Amino acid sequence: MSASCQSSHLNAHCFFLLIFVQLFLPFARPVSFDITRFHTTTNNIAYEGDAHPSLGNLELNIVEYVCRVGWATYTEPIRIWDSSTLSLADFTTHFSFTINTRNVSNYGNGFAFFLAPVDYQIPPNSAGGYLGLLNSSTGAGTSRTQIITVEFDSYSNGDWDPPTEHVGINNNSLASAVYVPWNAGSNSGKLANAWITYNATTKNLSVFWTYDENPVFMGNSSLSYVIDLMKTLPQWIKIGFSAGTGQLTEYNTIKSWKFTSNLETKQPKPSKKKSTRTYVIVLVLVCAVVLLLGLLTVWFLLQKGCIKGCLRQKNGTHLDGGGIPIRFGYQQLYEATNGFAEDKRLGRGGSAHVYKGKLDDYSIVAVKRIFAESESFFINELNVISRLKHENLVRLIGWCHEQSQLLLVYEYMPNGSLESHLHGEKPTLPWHVRYKIAIGLASALQYLHEGEEQCVLHRDIKSDNVLLDLDFTTKLCDFGVSKLVDRGERTQTTMVVGTPGYLAPEYMQEQRARKETDMYSFGIVALEICCGRKPRNGALVRVVWQLYLGGIVVEAADARLENFDANEMRCLLTVGLWCTNPNHSERPTAEQVLNVLQNESPLPDLPPNMYPPPLPPLEIDTVGSEILDGSR
Numbered sequence: 299m300s301a302s303c304q305s306s307h308l309n310a311h312c313f314f315l316l317i318f319v320q321l322f323l324p325f326a327r328p329v330s331f332d333i334t335r336f337h338t339t340t341n342n343i344a345y346e347g348d349a350h351p352s353l354g355n356l357e358l359n360i361v362e363y364v365c366r367v368g369w370a371t372y373t374e375p376i377r378i379w380d381s382s383t384l385s386l387a388d389f390t391t392h393f394s395f396t397i398n399t400r401n402v403s404n405y406g407n408g409f410a411f412f413l414a415p416v417d418y419q420i421p422p423n424s425a426g427g428y429l430g431l432l433n434s435s436t437g438a439g440t441s442r443t444q445i446i447t448v449e450f451d452s453y454s455n456g457d458w459d460p461p462t463e464h465v466g467i468n469n470n471s472l473a474s475a476v477y478v479p480w481n482a483g484s485n486s487g488k489l490a491n492a493w494i495t496y497n498a499t500t501k502n503l504s505v506f507w508t509y510d511e512n513p514v515f516m517g518n519s520s521l522s523y524v525i526d527l528m529k530t531l532p533q534w535i536k537i538g539f540s541a542g543t544g545q546l547t548e549y550n551t552i553k554s555w556k557f558t559s560n561l562e563t564k565q566p567k568p569s570k571k572k573s574t575r576t577y578v579i580v581l582v583l584v585c586a587v588v589l590l591l592g593l594l595t596v597w598f599l600l601q602k603g604c605i606k607g608c609l610r611q612k613n614g615t616h617l618d619g620g621g622i623p624i625r626f627g628y629q630q631l632y633e634a635t636n637g638f639a640e641d642k643r644l645g646r647g648g649s650a651h652v653y654k655g656k657l658d659d660y661s662i663v664a665v666k667r668i669f670a671e672s673e674s675f676f677i678n679e680l681n682v683i684s685r686l687k688h689e690n691l692v693r694l695i696g697w698c699h700e701q702s703q704l705l706l707v708y709e710y711m712p713n714g715s716l717e718s719h720l721h722g723e724k725p726t727l728p729w730h731v732r733y734k735i736a737i738g739l740a741s742a743l744q745y746l747h748e749g750e751e752q753c754v755l756h757r758d759i760k761s762d763n764v765l766l767d768l769d770f771t772t773k774l775c776d777f778g779v780s781k782l783v784d785r786g787e788r789t790q791t792t793m794v795v796g797t798p799g800y801l802a803p804e805y806m807q808e809q810r811a812r813k814e815t816d817m818y819s820f821g822i823v824a825l826e827i828c829c830g831r832k833p834r835n836g837a838l839v840r841v842v843w844q845l846y847l848g849g850i851v852v853e854a855a856d857a858r859l860e861n862f863d864a865n866e867m868r869c870l871l872t873v874g875l876w877c878t879n880p881n882h883s884e885r886p887t888a889e890q891v892l893n894v895l896q897n898e899s900p901l902p903d904l905p906p907n908m909y910p911p912p913l914p915p916l917e918i919d920t921v922g923s924e925i926l927d928g929s930r
Contacts, residue, residue: 329376332556338632338701342373346420346670346702347430349539350638356552358409358541361400362646365545367420367430367671370552371538375416377561378535379528386498386528387561391537392491397452398549399486406453408463408482409541409550411494413527414445416534420671426544427455432472444531445470447540448494448505452482452548467503467523469530476523482548485509489553501526623684624696628703631655631665638667645715645762649675649778654710663695664711668704668778675778676704682754682777690742692765692775711773713766716823720761720830729862731770732827736870737895738772739764743820744888747813755781755811759819760800761826781811799833804882814882820891821877828871830856839878842871843909869894869901876902880909 333340335354345351348360349368358368379386391411399405410429421433428434431447447468454461458472463481466474492507504522537557541550634655635642642653644664649672655665668676676699683694698705713719716735719727727735739759746754757779765773779795796805802818805811822833825842833839845851851871852864873894879885886894886902893899 328558328560329374330558331372332554334554336370336552338628338637338703344371344373344538344702345369346371348669349541352637356539356555358539358550358552359543359547361543361547361549363648364543364547365425366543367425368541368550369420369430369538369670371536372557375534376413376537376559377533378413378531378559379533380561381533384528385561386526387559388496388498389557389559389561390493390495391555391557392493393539393555394489394491394553395450396487396489396549396551396553397450397482397485398551399452399483400548401486403483404546405483405548406546407455407542407544408450408452408548409539410447410449410451410468411492411537411539412445412447413531413535413537415532416536418445418536420540425542427451427453427459428472428542430540430542446503446525446527446530448492449474450480450482450492453544453546465505465507465521467505467521469523469525475525476521478519478521480519496527500524503527623680623694624707626696626698626705626707628698628700628705630658631698631705631707634658634663635665638665647776655707662710664708666706666708668706670702670704672778673704676706678780679706679776679778682780682782686746686750686754688742688745688749690738690745690772690774692773708775709767709773711765712768713770715762716764716766716827717761719766720826721832726830726856726858727770729859729866733863733866733870733895734770735764735766735772736824736827737892739774739820739823740888740891740895742772742774743816744892747816747888753783753813755783755813756816756819757781757811758796758800759816759823760797761823762797764823783811799835802882803880812882813887814885817877817885817888817891818882820888821874821885824870824874824877825854828856828867828874829854830858839875843875846872846875846904847906872901872904875904875908879904884908 331342333343336343336351336356337354338351340351343356346369347367348363349356349358349370350360351357356370358370360366360368376389377387378389393411395409397408407427407429410431412431414431420430421428424430424433429447429449429451431445445468449464449466449468451459451466451474452463453459454463455472460466460474460477460479462479463483464474464477465480466477469475489510490507491510492505495504496502497504501524502522503525504520506520508519539552539555632638634657635653638651638653642655644652644654646652650666650668653665653667655663657663680694680697683691687693692711693709694706695709696707698707714722714724718724743756743759746756754777756774756777758776759774763774763776765775767773796819800819800822802815805815805818822838825838826833829838829842831838842851842854845854852867854871855862855867873886873891877885877891890899894901
């Protein structure tokens with residue numbers, strides 16, 4: 299709730315700031331900046347996608363993942379030409395950079411400096427050779443994709459590139475209008491300097507570059523292209539750097555960046571009388587609108603009951619039990635995690651990294667740093683988890699959305715994930731702890747499915763999303779792909795998300811999420827807890843089911859368990875099979891599971907034809923080998 303309140307304030311402030319800038323500051327000034335070191339606090343630089351400051355440099359890529367995009371842009375609009383005077387800007391930009399190919403023969407894809415409309419955003423599906431600037435539908439250039447790029451292209455894409463690595467100037471296209479050969483591999487790790495200049499008189503866009511070891515301009519280290527930017531770009535543009543990786547990766551690092559432009563707009567000055575009268579009228583109107591919107595905002599916040607959340611201190615760190623999530627400042631979380639240092643990283647996933655942090659009051663937290671292209675996960679997780687409160691759900695402490703950073707702050711779980719204990723290097727969990735974890739997970743699902751006004755479908759139940767606090771209490775986490783469903787709605791058609799091995803078969807076929815989808819995933823985790831094996835290729839269910847048919851299901855128990863309660867083991871294994879029934883309508887609810895695990899209901903007797911057609915009987919001497927095929 300506080301997120302929406304803060305967002306409303308921010309949007310209103312930006313809106314009125316824009317009005318005042320446009321009304322009272324009509325005269326454009328030349329733009330000039332010189333950045334020698336990049337930090338999270340560097341003025342007027344926005345980082346998007348994988349781009350981030352590191353050790354004073356601008357890193358455009360994260361090489362641990364493939365098919366990624368990184369953007370860094372100057373946040374102030376640049377006026378490239380003036381319609382009132384038909385004047386065109388001269389500009390020069392100078393930047394130093396390195397490309398590190400990591401001593402491999404195959405690398406890619408390079409980076410580009412670009413000029414684009416102010417509202418231009420990272421296009422979807424623009425990783426790899428698209429360098430984060432165009433995609434298959436815009437690559438040939440359209441009237442809507444006004445963009446000029448200077449690319450340092452380290453991989454030749456046969457569909458549009460020349461047959462060599464190159465430096466090129468691209469006019470609203472993937473294909474370079476002019477280019478010269480260049481090799482990133484032979485210059486890997488070497489510091490380069492590049493200058494890009496535009497002469498408004500000759501309409502000449504020129505590029506020069508040298509390397510520190512040989513700083514003299516050479517004939518093959520420059521190129522130029524005649525282009526009228528007044529006919530190609532809108533008056534106001536954004537400038538920045540973009541990089542993309544495909545299946546191949548490399549480090550693209552900007553060390554420094556300088557830009558100057560000489561355009562000055564000279565508009566005729568209105569008469570003093572007319573100016574004064576106009577400004578008074580405008581000022582009165584703006585004040586009236588501000589006052590009206592302010593009153594409406596206060597009324598809305600009071601109606602929604604979120605005044606308290608909006609007035610919480612932005613840099614507050616008091617971690618009392620629950621309540622409205624705190625809005626943190628980015629700098630505070632940056633310092634808490636030592637600049638998101640590698641030694642603070644607790645885990646990584648396809649949409650985020652998680653770091654351990656210490657706040658100003660010495661509270662230990664987990665900071666989830668979500669990738670820019672996964673903003674929908676950030677919004678969804680914040681929207682869902684902020685309305686939930688249960689002892690078996692991880693508690694959201696706060697959030698941050700500044701400088702294009704998407705951060706969620708959670709309570710820290712000192713014992714990590716269930717997955718790390720079952721399959722990692724952490725000590726083996728004793729049986730009584732495992733059984734307690736299973737009950738806690740079932741309790742969390744009962745609350746999600748039945749405990750609130752809307753049903754919450756988690757959609758990614760797995761052992762890696764089951765965290766453990768100091769007392770090994772279950773804490774279900776990661777609500778980035780969860781869905782809110784009205785009580786009367788049994789299913790919801792959606793794109794398949796989740797983790798292979800934990801997905802219900804009908805979910806993958808029908809793409810319809812339901813409570814029973816979560817219960818199937820719970821069943822897999824239950825079997826994983828008992829057997830200590832990863833659920834790969836259906837082998838885990840198959841082996842346990844055949845042991846169940848043979849009347850020896852307890853033989854599936856994790857061999858690392860020194861002792862356990864055989865009745866509890868039989869119970870949890872049977873419940874796990876019950877939940878993985880191929881017929882979703884025959885699966886139990888979370889409440890039914892809890893009743894069985896807590897001995898409040900009898901153990902179900904599963905029909906032998908639950909898995910049609912019946913699987914062949916399993917010889918007892920093959921049990922160990924087949925279970926071991928699924929590695930820990």
